[in-house]
Amino acid sequence: xxxxxxxGGGLVQPGGSLRLSCAASGFTFSSYEMNWVRQAxxxxxxxxxxxxxxxxxxxxxxxxxxxxxxxxxxxKNSLYLQMNSLRAEDTAVYYCAxxxxxVPFDSWGQGxxxxxxx
Amino acid sequence: xxQMTQSPSTLSASVGDRVTITCRASQSINSxxxxxxxxxxxAPKFLIYKASSLxxxxxxxxxxxxxxxxxxxTITSLxxxxxATYYCQQxxxxxxxxxxxxxxxxx
Numbered sequence: 001x002x003x004x005x006x007x008g009g010g011l012v013q014p015g016g017s018l019r020l021s022c023a024a025s026g027f028t029f030s031s032y033e034m035n036w037v038r039q040a041x042x043x044x045x046x047x048x049x050x051x052x053x054x055x056x057x058x059x060x061x062x063x064x065x066x067x068x069x070x071x072x073x074x075x076k077n078s079l080y081l082q083m084n085s086l087r088a089e090d091t092a093v094y095y096c097a098x099x100x101x102x103v104p105f106d107s108w109g110q111g112x113x114x115x116x117x118x
Numbered sequence: 119x120x121q122m123t124q125s126p127s128t129l130s131a132s133v134g135d136r137v138t139i140t141c142r143a144s145q146s147i148n149s150x151x152x153x154x155x156x157x158x159x160x161a162p163k164f165l166i167y168k169a170s171s172l173x174x175x176x177x178x179x180x181x182x183x184x185x186x187x188x189x190x191x192t193i194t195s196l197x198x199x200x201x202a203t204y205y206c207q208q209x210x211x212x213x214x215x216x217x218x219x220x221x222x223x224x225x
Contacts, residue, residue, distance in 0.1 A: 045154075045162065045205055047214040059212045062119075095161055102168055104152055104209040108161035 002026040002107045004096050009112030016086050016116070022079040022096030022109055030054075030074035033099040036081050038092035039111075048094070049081065064090075086116045120144055120208050124217035130225040137193040139220045141206035146186045150210040153182055153191045156219075157202045165204075166191065196222070 008020040020036070036048040049070040050059040058070055069082040079096050093113050097105035121144035131137050141151065149169040154162040164173050166182040169189055179194045193200055201224055206217040 044219045045156075045207070045216045047207075047216070050212070050214075061213045102171075103164065103173075104167075104207060104214060105154070105162070106164050106167075106173070108163075110161055 002098065004098065004107060004109035006094065006096055006109045006112035009094065009114045011115045011117065012086055013118050014087060014116055017082070017084045018086065018114060020081040020083065020094055020096075020112060020114070024077045024079065024096075024098075027098075029072075029077040034072060034079045035097045035099060035105065036070060036079075037095045037097050037105065037108075038090075038114075039095070040089070040092045043092075046092075050099070051079070083114070086114075088116050090114060091116045119213055120147060120211060120215055122206055122208055122215050122217040124204075124206055124220045126220060127218065128221045128223060130223050131196050132225045133196055133198055135196045137196050137200075137222060139191045139204055139206075139222075141184075141189045141191070141217050143187045143189075143208055143210075147208045147210035149185045150208055151182070151184070151189050152207045152209065153180075154205045154207065155200075155202045156205065162205065193222075 003025045005023045012018050033052050035050045051070045067085045071080045093111040095111045096109045098107040100106050123142045125140045151169045153166040156162040165176050170182045181192050203219045203221045205219050
């Protein structure tokens with residue numbers, strides 16, 4: 001069974017940093033592309049970042065480009081999101097989501113809440 | 119960026135009703151469209167890919183259609199478990215974008 005478990009969320013001040021992790025199990029992690037998707041409280045879904053299986057290809061939403069860095073450790077079956085220069089508008093539940101052939105987000109974690117506030 | 123617009127934003131329906139949600143793209147996305155269902159406090163659940171292909175395990179009362187810029191999600195006979203918010207999402211090009219969501223509520 002595919003499992004994705006996010007961690008690392010919490011309360012951070014504006015301008016601060018946070019690193020999210022996503023632990024994957026139940027599938028060959030290195031063979032799959034991965035993503036971060038976020039959802040602000042009471043709002044819709046917003047794709048944040050994508051990383052290929054080898055980490056060769058990476059994409060970011062304009063709203064986080066230059067501030068967030070996606071990475072992965074295939075030996076540890078883990079996906080990461082380093083978030084710097086955090087803003088109030090980054091407050092959201094952050095989900096990791098798996099991509100498979102022709103399917104953008106076939107499996108999702110339970111999410112981790114990031115709150116940016118002073 | 120490709121903008122996705124769903125209608126209606128809210129839909130009131132009863133169990134057994136046929137429900138249709140529309141999703142429009144600001145430019146052609148061929149059939150690179152997915153649909154998701156989300157319940158309060160839960161992660162989204164993937165339903166349909168490539169506009170009309172049903173994910174394994176998803177009930178057959180769900181169906182998707184369309185190509186180019188106009189798409190629909192249809193629930194043929196609404197069940198109690200189907201009251202939720204539904205999102206369309208394009209994956210023709212980055213940034214991948216979602217519609218704003220359609221909440222299906224009980225009439």
